[in-house]
Amino acid sequence: MTEFIQQLINGISVGSIYALIALGYTMVYGIIKLINFAHGDVYMLGAFAGLYATAVLKMSFVPAMLVSMVACAILGIVIERLAYRPLRNAPKIVILITAIGVSLLLEYTTMYFLGPQPRAFPEVFKQVSYPLFGGKVTVSNRELLIIVVTVILMVLLQYIVHNTKIGKAMRAVSYDMQAARLMGINVDTTISITFAIGSALAAAAGVLVGIYYNKVWPLMGIMFGLKAFVSAVLGGIGIIPGAMTGGLILGITESLVSGYGSSLYRDPVAFVILIIILLVKPSGLFGKNVREKV
């Protein structure tokens, strides 16, 4: 039983990371119906930014994370402006290929300049393990940190989306872009802000992962990005609570499969879930089926 609880804790912390990254995917898809392949790499750059802030600028945890979030928000806006905006009316395939191109560009440029070697994160604060149930279960302060930060950011996001004007604009544009434009909403700015917020969340996830695993490297965005995408689809792409739920479900499932089955099946779990969801209910757990109108 205690083993099960431990696996749950493991799963929830990893799942929270997926959820944070998934939020970015889901927000962008919701608003311009694009799977931003490069999102996982924004997460990676967030981790590197955090590394730079802590190791070189010698910042402490919170300022480093804020710096990283701001840096990636800007990066997100730049990518949108240069690569996606010109193609807003192009066929789907074209944008998708461009997104793949941007993703690879980010990955390999980073690798070219910084080398493929993983780098260690400096110890931003000491790792402390809290034994529970007489030492059978341990929770580390880092896991708690991840969960707490994730919850704070998600609450913040919900507030922005439902209680602010810009949130209303985002919801309007994702519902019907033309109508929103006619109502006087600056669609371009709204989209830029969406990218900014999504990227900032990914950056936060990157910094947290850097601290948790003590390791950052240029290709770290691939697996995590893909799994976060699966989480978003699982919960219902375009639906914010869906991303959070999807992330947690995926994290816990992975942990249980890995612990009770074989750790070799850990990665395939995500893909199997993806295929099942796409075949059975492509709109996701919280999604509604939308018929394609001619």
Added chain:
Amino acid sequence: MKWMLKNWLTKENLTATVLLLVLMFGVQTLYSAELISPFVMLNLIIIAINIILAVSLNLVVGFTGQFSIGHAGFMALGAYASAIMTLNFNAPFIVSLLVGAVVAGIGGILIGIPTLRLKGDYLAIATLGLAEIIRGVITNIDYLGGAYGLMGITQRTNWLWAFGSMVVTVIVIKNFVQSSHGRACISVRENEIAAEAMGINTTRYKVLAFTMGSFFAGIGGALLAHYITFIEPNAFNFLKSFDILVMVVLGGQGSITGSVVAAIVLTLISTFLQSLAELRLIIYAIILILVMLFRPQGLLGTHELSFKLFQRKRGVSHGSHSADA
């Protein structure tokens, strides 16, 4: 029967056949006479294999408009199936090749039927996911060498086999595309709902194109396995699918000659940048983005190069190129 033969025996086809035979046996002779180094031969064979891969992917992505980015998964099926035939059953090469192709084709049907109801982005992710699952499964099966792959595959692929397979692939796909079946596929690409409304069984054609594409990808994989003599699951990951995708996009989705040209050019670039792998991928990514931004139809769009171009100079342009996009 006679009219078919007469139809086939045009001046154009005869010249083409002669040229191809010259190329095929000429290069082989030069190689045997040691006038072409093993290194150049390596590149020529890889080019031929890449042409097979690019043209087969083009059938699915370019002509039928189905965004499949897991082509390497079918390569893997073909490579492993053929390798097992050679290693464990001592099969003659042609048998191994065909088994590899058939296994890949079956994979195409099995994967195609459920996933082809998805569209655009979802289909892309699904194909990516399935290619990864194929890789994951192979990694976990000891009979297939598991994570460290199969080695010691007899090197059976030479220029004759590679070039020959390439010619067969291009001819089959070209004829398919120019037939009514091909036009049905193109209609699926252009507007699936309209095509369905016109009575075309879109699912059937999508699966057909997908299966053919995977069949030939399997041949490509089998040829590769019997040339490098060593395969591992990692060699068939997303980056490989991406490499082939770039060839299709650069050449022009919907142009067979485009895929051929792009395969040649990109393979050569890849050879030059072999020691600078990161740079190569950066260049590929930039090429991809620039092409999408400024010339999304690729180098050749949906045009094909044909001998009819030579006749243009005579004044009246007879050109019957494939339909403009």
Added chain:
Amino acid sequence: MHKSYFTVVAVVLLSFLLLFTSACGNQSSSSKTIKIGANLELSGNVATLGQSGYNGIMLAVEEINKAGGVLGKQLEIVKYDNKSDNTEAASVATRLITQDKVVAIIGSMTSGNTLSYVNIAETNKVPVISPSATNPDVTVDPKTGKVREYIFRTCFIDPFQGTAMAKFVLDELKLKKAVVLKDNTAPYSVGLAKFFVEAFKNNGGEILADENYTSQDQDFRSVLTKIKGLNPEFIYVPGYYEQVGQIVKQARELGINVPMGGGDGWDSPKLVEIAGAAPLNNTFITNHYSSLMPDPKVQDFVKKYKEKYGSEPDAMAAVGYDTVLVLVDAIKRAGEATPEKIKDALKTTKDVEGVTAKISLDENHNAVKGLVILEYKDGKQTYKAYVNP
């Protein structure tokens, strides 16, 4: 339309032209140097192994060249990075053999990478010497049981390593219950685990579980939680430093404080960086050498290495150095630097004075050598024991 037609044809012709000219350029075989290929892991999962190995190799090469070279010619090392990737290693080997026309190949540091091109080397009749690939299959084909004619190594093999650790745990640490956690994507790890398990069981120990991970994994908490529940007395992790560092760190975080151990794949300066000094306390490894050995040859080597590179040489550097010595000894005895003669001379290698040991190759082309057992204390390797072959 003519425009794009011409550009396309021009581009294709230009590419072919470049291809042919580049190919011709490399044929110049300088008869002034002896070209040796180095197929090393300079980046990727096990990058420090290759980098250290390369440093050791170059130290030896420079010394030898300064002293006049071999057979009157200078040694030239043609190195390529195989990125710790099997397919890349195979392609590098092909390149070295067909394009650079080397007379021998030093490499690779890992068994997996070396295995990917043993067939290529055999077919092309070019000798390969690995400094540190320890899996027995590298020199002996498991399917036929025959020795691979052209493949050699200057290190011990895993049956020896695994058995040594098993005996150490049973006899010295006096622990009887162990769990194995191996990297099942690396032949080195799988092989070493197998030999440890055999020896452990044959000498009265009990293996509670045999678990796996892959070289792509970051998070080992799930499998470690499972292992924790079994209450082992010792955990054997015969993998490479990149994952081992994470495993040790995460294990300690989960409250697993029993001794842990592994093989030479742990030996990297990065291990301490990844795991941290404290988590590594109470861990033991088998290794090719230790810079702390009092032998004057070792100390001399350490001094030279520090002068040139500014850091302590690890085991990979030492075996890299020794491999060059063995190769040069063979070339001298062969009397000419051709692949065939070098191969024949390598077979009869005897008593080459290396840093790690006096090296002789047995009938399976393996080095007959002892090993050291080291313990990590405060992030540093300390000398624990020496085991004779």
